[in-house]
Structure formats: structure tokens, C-alpha cells
Amino acid sequence: MIEERAVIDPNELETAEDSDELYEHHRIVVDKRQALLRVDKFLMDRLPNVTRNKLQNAIRTESIQVNQKPVKVSYKVKPSDIITITLPEPPRDTDVVPEDIPLNIVYEDDELLLVNKPAGMVVHPAYNNWTGTLVNGLTYHLQNLPTTRNGAGRPGLVHRIDKDTSGLLVIAKTEYSMAYLAKQFYDHTIERTYYALVWGVPKESTGTIVGHVGRSPKDRRVMTVYPNGEYGKHAVTHYKVLKTFTYVSLIQCNLETGRTHQIRAHMKYLGHPLFSDATYGGDKILFGTPNGSYKAFVENAFKLMPRQALHAKSLGFVHPLTKEFMQFDSALPEDFSLVLEKWAHYE
The missing domain is CATH 3.30.2350.10 (Pseudouridine synthase)
Known part of the structure; x- marks a missing residue:
């Protein structure tokens, strides 16, 4: 028997984060005649549009529990078990509400x-x-x-x-x-170019970062690089230093793969987190002596750009109908340009 709380978004199972309060979305009472079956396989048959991988992630993060206790992926459902799926947000309809929002x-x-x-x-x-x-x-x-x-x-x-x-x-x-x-x-044939302002100056002016990217076991909101490929997904970032400004550098990144937070995680792994990136430690002074006028200068720069210094500058792809290659470019936003100008005049 399934007591539905809401239509579950399968993406929520993958991205659920720790929360002080959890909300029950599903409660499944296992039939008394149910044969032993792995919990992920059992739920695959009962929840629409959810992959086994996402179910397994939800089990590992304890979003799915049996009889009010966390279980392992290998747990076999037994007759009369009570399976609950809880998430940090209250149940709600997944329909998207149209809104008249200005779009560029x-x-x-x-x-x-x-x-x-x-x-x-x-x-x-x-x-x-x-x-x-x-x-x-x-x-x-x-x-x-x-x-x-x-x-x-x-x-x-x-x-x-x-x-x-x-x-x-x-x-x-x-x-x-x-x-x-x-x-x-x-197929990784899309051309994606990003501009990023990073702390420090990479030793090599051009390079390629190869390292699996996956969620940190300590904080699922943060992605970690696993260079030996023991976890996460294969990720490749090509970078080139465009300009240096004493303690920071403007770099160009071209993505060969597109993983969550790929550039942010890869640049931190390289030792050069993105400027003003609070999630990956870039919102602190990482190069230079953190005192006096320099400290005030950096703090003012953080105020100008209170977010990670990353801009998806260009996209290139083959048009679906004409089969022509199309290339689009965009200017840096005002906050990014102002911070670059500020660093260009720092002495």
C-alpha cells in the first residue's frame, strides 16, 4: 500500500541536502505476501520516473528509511515493512508556474x-x-x-x-x-568557454585537469575531485591563463565534460579556487598578506562581486535543422568587469 504525499521529482532524490526538518513524501506499507527483494528494486516498481542510481543515492543519504531506520542499498524488503521517503522540502506539485520574468x-x-x-x-x-x-x-x-x-x-x-x-x-x-x-x-562536441577569475597564478599557463568529480562525503552540496577515479564521474577541464593581476588570474576554461561544479571543483583541486567562491573557499584572502590596505582592497572587491567569478562566455554547436555550426559570445557582466578593472589598477 502506498500513501502518496506528492509526485516525487527524481532530481530531488539526487540533490537532497541536510536539513533541520524533513518532510514525508511517501509512506509504503509492504504487503504481507511480499517476497524478499532489494529495497532499490522494490521501489523501482513503485515510484514513477526514478532511476535505480537516484534511489541508491537517496538510500545512502538516509532520505529513504525502513521502519524509521536507515538501511543499506543491499537491504531486502520484508513483509509489513514500512518504507518512508523524506526530503528537506514539504511536498508540493511539480508543475512549473509560468511567470512574466524579463529574459535576455x-x-x-x-x-x-x-x-x-x-x-x-x-x-x-x-x-x-x-x-x-x-x-x-x-x-x-x-x-x-x-x-x-x-x-x-x-x-x-x-x-x-x-x-x-x-x-x-x-x-x-x-x-x-x-x-x-x-x-x-x-558526445562532448559542444564548444563551451567560461571565463573565471581565480586566486593565484597557475604554474603552467595552459593545462588540462583530469579528475573524477563527485559529491563530498562531508557535505553533499560540495563537489570533490577524486583523481584516482574511485568515485564520482569522469571530468576534464582545459584551461588557459589570459591575464595575471598580482594575486589573481583571469583564465579561460573549456569544458570537455559537464559535471556539477566542475570548474569550481577542478580549480580548487589545482590550488586556485575561484575568486569570491564561498562554497570552495575563494571568499577568503588566499594569496598575499591578509592585512592593512590589501585586506580592505580585497574586501571591497568581494562586495563588488559577492558570488563566484565565473561566466559562461561562449557556446558553439551544430544547429538541429540547418546543420550549420553556430557560435555565440557574450560580454562579461558588470560585476565581473568592475572587479577585473579593480585588480588591473592594484599596486
């Missing part, structure tokens, strides 16, 4: 559009951000965006950038374009 659309045709997303805008509805997102605005703009992932979440989106990262995103307007663009991302 840099290109649009019948198949796709490109948006230059400002820093501070969440891409799709999630915890504590159910409204005011890019997807809410896109849904209003297009009204009939296709949906992916078996109809759950991220309408029209084939990739994402973090809330406090600015820059270009491509959005599909048809199912065909969705599949065509997604295949290019999957």
Missing part, C-alpha cells in the same frame, strides 16, 4: 533560443526556489516547452549553470532539437 534572449528561431542568464537566477525550480527561475520565465515565454526526463523537470533545458554563475544557455523548443542538442552534449 540573444538569439531565437523556431527550434531553439539562447539566453544570457544573470548571476543570482536559479535555472529550474528546486528547494527554496520554486518561483522566479529561468524555467518559470521560459515557460511563460514559450508556454509549450517540451519536457525531458520522462516529463519531469527541466523543460527545454539540455544543460545548466549554477545560480551564481552568469552566461549563455541554449534551450530547445522542439522535441527533435532537444534530442539533437542533447546528443551533442553527450
Whole structure:
């Protein structure tokens, strides 16, 4: 017997974070005639649109419990067990509400559009951000965006950038374009260029960072590099130093893969966290003596740009219908430009 609390978003199982309060979304009372079966396999048959991998992640993070106790992935469900799924947010409908939000659309045709997303805008509805997102605005703009992932979440989106990262995103307007663009991302043929301001000056002016990226066991909101590939997903970032400013450097990053927080995690692993990136330790003075006028200078720079110094500057891809390669570029946002100018005049 399943007592439904809400239609569960499978992405929530993957991204659920620690919270002081948890809300029950599902309560499943196992039938008395149920044969022994692994809990992930049992739930696969009862929860729509949820992959085994996401269920296993939820079990490991104790979002799924049996008889009010956490269990291992290998646990076998028994007759009369009570399985609960709890998440940090209260149950709610997963429908996206169209909102008339100003969007900086840099290109649009019948198949796709490109948006230059400002820093501070969440891409799709999630915890504590159910409204005011890019997807809410896109849904209003297009009204009939296709949906992916078996109809759950991220309408029209084939990739994402973090809330406090600015820059270009491509959005599909048809199912065909969705599949065509997604295949290019999957094959790593999309050209993605980011500009980042990092602490320090890398020893090599150009280089490639190779290291699996996965969630930290200490804090699931943070991604960690696992160089030996024992955990996480394969990730490759190519970088080039464009300009140096005493204690920071402007670098260009080209993504070969697109993992969550890839550039932020890879640059920290290299020893050069992004400037003003609180999640990865870049919101502190990491190079130079942290006192006097220099300390005041850096603190003022943090105030000018109170978010990670990362901008998705350009995108290149093959158009789904014309099959022509299209390249789009964007200017650095004002906060990024002001901080660069400030460092350029630091003595």
C-alpha cells in the first residue's frame, strides 16, 4: 500500500541536502505476501520516473528509511515493512508556474533560443526556489516547452549553470532539437568557454585537469575531485591563463565534460579556487598578506562581486535543422568587469 504525499521529482532524490526538518513524501506499507527483494528494486516498481542510481543515492543519504531506520542499498524488503521517503522540502506539485520574468534572449528561431542568464537566477525550480527561475520565465515565454526526463523537470533545458554563475544557455523548443542538442552534449562536441577569475597564478599557463568529480562525503552540496577515479564521474577541464593581476588570474576554461561544479571543483583541486567562491573557499584572502590596505582592497572587491567569478562566455554547436555550426559570445557582466578593472589598477 502506498500513501502518496506528492509526485516525487527524481532530481530531488539526487540533490537532497541536510536539513533541520524533513518532510514525508511517501509512506509504503509492504504487503504481507511480499517476497524478499532489494529495497532499490522494490521501489523501482513503485515510484514513477526514478532511476535505480537516484534511489541508491537517496538510500545512502538516509532520505529513504525502513521502519524509521536507515538501511543499506543491499537491504531486502520484508513483509509489513514500512518504507518512508523524506526530503528537506514539504511536498508540493511539480508543475512549473509560468511567470512574466524579463529574459535576455540573444538569439531565437523556431527550434531553439539562447539566453544570457544573470548571476543570482536559479535555472529550474528546486528547494527554496520554486518561483522566479529561468524555467518559470521560459515557460511563460514559450508556454509549450517540451519536457525531458520522462516529463519531469527541466523543460527545454539540455544543460545548466549554477545560480551564481552568469552566461549563455541554449534551450530547445522542439522535441527533435532537444534530442539533437542533447546528443551533442553527450558526445562532448559542444564548444563551451567560461571565463573565471581565480586566486593565484597557475604554474603552467595552459593545462588540462583530469579528475573524477563527485559529491563530498562531508557535505553533499560540495563537489570533490577524486583523481584516482574511485568515485564520482569522469571530468576534464582545459584551461588557459589570459591575464595575471598580482594575486589573481583571469583564465579561460573549456569544458570537455559537464559535471556539477566542475570548474569550481577542478580549480580548487589545482590550488586556485575561484575568486569570491564561498562554497570552495575563494571568499577568503588566499594569496598575499591578509592585512592593512590589501585586506580592505580585497574586501571591497568581494562586495563588488559577492558570488563566484565565473561566466559562461561562449557556446558553439551544430544547429538541429540547418546543420550549420553556430557560435555565440557574450560580454562579461558588470560585476565581473568592475572587479577585473579593480585588480588591473592594484599596486
